[in-house]
Amino acid sequence: MRIKGQALIGVLCFLILVTSSACSATTKPPVFRYRYDESVQTVISKLPAQYPPTSFAVFSDPHVFAPELGMESPALDEYLANDRKLLRESTRIMKSVIGWVKETPARFVLVSGDLTKDGERVSHELCASYLREIEASGKQVYVVPGNHDILNPNAVSYSAAGSQPVRNITPGEFAEIYRAFGYGEALYRDSASLSYIVEPEKGLWLLALDANRYRENEGVNDAVTDGRFSPGTLRWIEEMLIKAHEQGKAVMVMMHHGVVEHYNGQEKYFGMYLVDDFQYISRLFAEYGARLVFTGHYHAQDITLKRFAGENKFLYDIETGSLVTYPCPYRNIEITADQKVHIRSGRVEAIKGYSGNFQDFAREYVTNGIVNIAVDTLKTFGIPADGAELLAEQVGNAFVAHYAGDEKLPAGQPVISAKGAGLRGWLVVFSRKGLLDGLWHDLAPPDNNITIDLNTGAWK
Numbered sequence: 346m347r348i349k350g351q352a353l354i355g356v357l358c359f360l361i362l363v364t365s366s367a368c369s370a371t372t373k374p375p376v377f378r379y380r381y382d383e384s385v386q387t388v389i390s391k392l393p394a395q396y397p398p399t400s401f402a403v404f405s406d407p408h409v410f411a412p413e414l415g416m417e418s419p420a421l422d423e424y425l426a427n428d429r430k431l432l433r434e435s436t437r438i439m440k441s442v443i444g445w446v447k448e449t450p451a452r453f454v455l456v457s458g459d460l461t462k463d464g465e466r467v468s469h470e471l472c473a474s475y476l477r478e479i480e481a482s483g484k485q486v487y488v489v490p491g492n493h494d495i496l497n498p499n500a501v502s503y504s505a506a507g508s509q510p511v512r513n514i515t516p517g518e519f520a521e522i523y524r525a526f527g528y529g530e531a532l533y534r535d536s537a538s539l540s541y542i543v544e545p546e547k548g549l550w551l552l553a554l555d556a557n558r559y560r561e562n563e564g565v566n567d568a569v570t571d572g573r574f575s576p577g578t579l580r581w582i583e584e585m586l587i588k589a590h591e592q593g594k595a596v597m598v599m600m601h602h603g604v605v606e607h608y609n610g611q612e613k614y615f616g617m618y619l620v621d622d623f624q625y626i627s628r629l630f631a632e633y634g635a636r637l638v639f640t641g642h643y644h645a646q647d648i649t650l651k652r653f654a655g656e657n658k659f660l661y662d663i664e665t666g667s668l669v670t671y672p673c674p675y676r677n678i679e680i681t682a683d684q685k686v687h688i689r690s691g692r693v694e695a696i697k698g699y700s701g702n703f704q705d706f707a708r709e710y711v712t713n714g715i716v717n718i719a720v721d722t723l724k725t726f727g728i729p730a731d732g733a734e735l736l737a738e739q740v741g742n743a744f745v746a747h748y749a750g751d752e753k754l755p756a757g758q759p760v761i762s763a764k765g766a767g768l769r770g771w772l773v774v775f776s777r778k779g780l781l782d783g784l785w786h787d788l789a790p791p792d793n794n795i796t797i798d799l800n801t802g803a804w805k
């Protein structure tokens with residue numbers, strides 16, 4: 346079976362009795378200059394710059410799927426059965442978000458990757474046209490690529506005859522198509538990746554970083570999900586952080602992959618959703634006083650604070666869920682002169698052509714998808730159908746709660762119960778209870794609405 350979707354990967358990682366290394370990566374830790382270079386230590390011994398007041402919007406993983414690629418086809422139905430994104434609704438969701446963005450006080454907009462379903466050129470062109478519409482309203486847009494966006498072998502169209510390959514895009518074409526959304530305005534660009542730096546507000550640098558491994562996609566069936574910075578890109582990132590410090594610029598980061606674990610066990614069960622060496626990379630950002638990283642990829646609304654040894658060394662990984670996965674969220678961020686960040690989150694509540702409650706529809710869509718995949722997989726382990734359904738429903742509820750953020754296990758409800766699932770069901774539960782424990786236990790702080798003190802890291 347081809348693994349296509351985040352939901353599918355999630356369920357399989359839960360169900361299959363794999364070793365933890367299958368979902369994680371081990372590399373030799375990088376050594377950064379701040380640890381041994383005295384001139385750098387002198388630079389960062391001074392307080393980092395204060396953040397200028399500003400406001401901006403964030404959304405992620407819109408996975409735009411151009412309708413001309415075929416919306417009605419058994420092959421697309423089959424794809425969607427293994428991938429629970431709201432792809433048929435992706436363009437209407439984008440239009441709904443454009444309407445919201447235009448009305449916000451945001452001065453600029455961040456889009457943290459996975460702009461398209463699977464990197465089809467026509468989907469990129471359509472996505473860029475939506476972003477142009479946002480810019481026409483006076484708000485600058487900045488993007489980075491996600492793992493689905495470049496040199497993706499799964500770029501296909503659908504018809505009654507099945508799926509047919511269509512043109513995908515190269516890294517150079519990505520920078521060209523999104524020239525107006527970061528690459529054309531960049532103060533600096535990394536020669537080894539699609540990372541760049543812009544100054545969206547005077548005194549504020551945005552490090553827009555690319556850890557995607559699209560160069561390894563050649564000759565494989567599926568685009569690489571994991572993320573890693575090359576040694577050259579890591580050197581460039583640190584050089585830019587030093588430069589920002591020297592020039593008195595406050596820094597925030599945007600990238601697709603996470604840099605802080607969003608629940609206990611994420612690296613063990615879902616290492617491909619965190620950038621390799623995330624422990625060292627998050628520390629690197631914190632050492633230079635970058636307080637905020639905006640990420641996507643896991644399709645969940647989650648904010649996690651990581652504190653490091655040393656005075657005021659901390660980092661907030663602000664992960665924004667996907668526009669095409671319940672709860673289809675977006676965020677409004679305001680930084681005030683007193684160094685507070687006010688984060689408020691909203692959801693796509695309606696799309697054109699759907700008269701019912703869109704949030705209910707989206708929730709049911711993703712829940713059913715996860716449950717159906719889980720039932721099928723559990724049956725292959727010899728678990729009887731009724732037992733498989735009992736377990737699958739609990740798996741689905743845990744994932745959906747985590748996607749929405751601020752998850753809280755209802756009082757009296759166990760993380761998972763194997764009651765009625767037989768011995769094989771009990772074995773599966775025993776081997777993967779840790780993941781569901783992690784999904785149900787939200788790490789501080791809250792995920793949707795919060796105020797952060799940029800000087801101390803305190804939140805309320």
Ligand SMILES: [Fe+2]
Pocket residue numbers: 351406408459491642643644667
């Ligand atoms: Fe995605």
